[in-house]
Amino acid sequence: MAASNHLPIDTIHKTIIFDDVAIAFEDQVVLDGISFELKRGETKVLFGVAGSGKSTILKLALGLMKPDRGHIYVLGHDVTTMTEEELFDLRNQVGIVFQESALFDSFTVRENVAFRLMEEKLPEDEIEKRVREALSFVELEHTMDMLPSELSGGMRRRVGIARAIITHPEVLLYDSPTGGLDPITSTTIIELIMKQRDVYKTSALLVTHRLQDGFTLATHRYDPEAKHMVPLDGAVSRDVHTSFLILRDGKVIFDGTAVDLGHIENAYIREYIS
């Protein structure tokens, strides 16, 4: 594996490196020797059946959990050896969108989105400007003074995205951002993820159950002038920096591009993507 104790970590080209990571909850092994890399500017889509450890990978990357074995390097830091106090600084450079949004329910949308900035004690006018910018990115400027309970599921996810991107993080982690949403809202969310990928070139790990989310990301690009996504010329291309990773029984059974996936012979994967 690329990351070794003896070799310097390549942070120029890689934002996240999982090196032989394993974790078990009580007697159940969830991840067993997972290794992969997330290149700078790349979006890696994580597939797998429910309980295959996709969300665990995101929590491990943020240091919210510690693995039983292996090393995880995020922006050059080994999060497996860092203290919680040290991790707080690193987490300022990583954004996460939780499965159920995890918005603070007693805070307004504005306070949720501005949370990091308020913690950093930025001037009020600076906070206001950046909150508006983040909320306009997800087209929810009008919800500033609303509480999360007043928003629909799709709107909550979009506020979650605004909260994650407000500090312009180098890496974004999306935990099933389209889970439980209708197809139209899901497409809106995927378009926002694509916009973040193509406009801001942010590296991202995207956990999803929906194959179409991954394929839409791999076959479309965001057009800033038209302000919506457009299909790539010539079906699938590497230009969009999108790759797939499939998990099964705690192991990586596929790590490659959409083109590679199309040529795979593995029966399980063929059935999974069919």
Place this chain on the structure above:
Amino acid sequence: MELLSPTAIAKKNALAVQEYAHLSARSIANLFRRPLYLADIIQQADLIGVGSLPIVVLTGTFTGMVLALNTSATLQQFGSLSLTGQLVSVSMVRELGPVLTSLMVAGRNASGMASELGSMQVTEQIDAMRALGTDPYKKLVTPRVTSTVFMMFFLTIISDLVGLVGGYIISFLLLGLDTFQYWNSAYQALKYNDVITGLIKPLFFGFIIATVGCYYGLSTRGGTQGVGRSTTQAVVAASVLILAVDVVLTKLLLSFA
């Protein structure tokens, strides 16, 4: 329901004690680390202190009244009814004021903290806070502990005072005691050690209420059912711990008398 072996139960309890001790230590250590969430401390002080005032006043008043009624029956047999104020003041200030106030505040606030933090835990808001680079112990636990300890001190003083007033109401209206006689006896009976004992105890009890409430909240598992379970456990554990620590503190403080 899954049956656990005695070893597993012992391990589980040892882990719980370890986690509780860790939370308690961090809640104190965070007082010396920046940022200190002053606005959160004031907000919690308002919720815990001002919010608990009605129940503390009612409990204190009725306890003082009952004390006067109960002690007067015995004192009358010895012709010492004039000592009612003395008994009410010593009982309230040394013991009943701090303990009953703490039990009331535990019922109201340990449950509140456990349910609030528990809900945040099961909806991943605590993880979100950590992911956003904020220490939940610093942001949520330390302000609650600080304000509960601080407000318990003043709530106990108020409880002692209204207890004495309650005792006075009964003594004056039902027992026919003279106003000066009651208050003079109540005042003269109190020694320096009684007051110190009565004011040290609520500091420990306040710490127990907040740390137990926060501990059960942050260790909540299992959705809304888990939140309900944590809330109940927090009140029970805080109440029992208050009474147990009261025994130890009373013994210790008596030895300094």
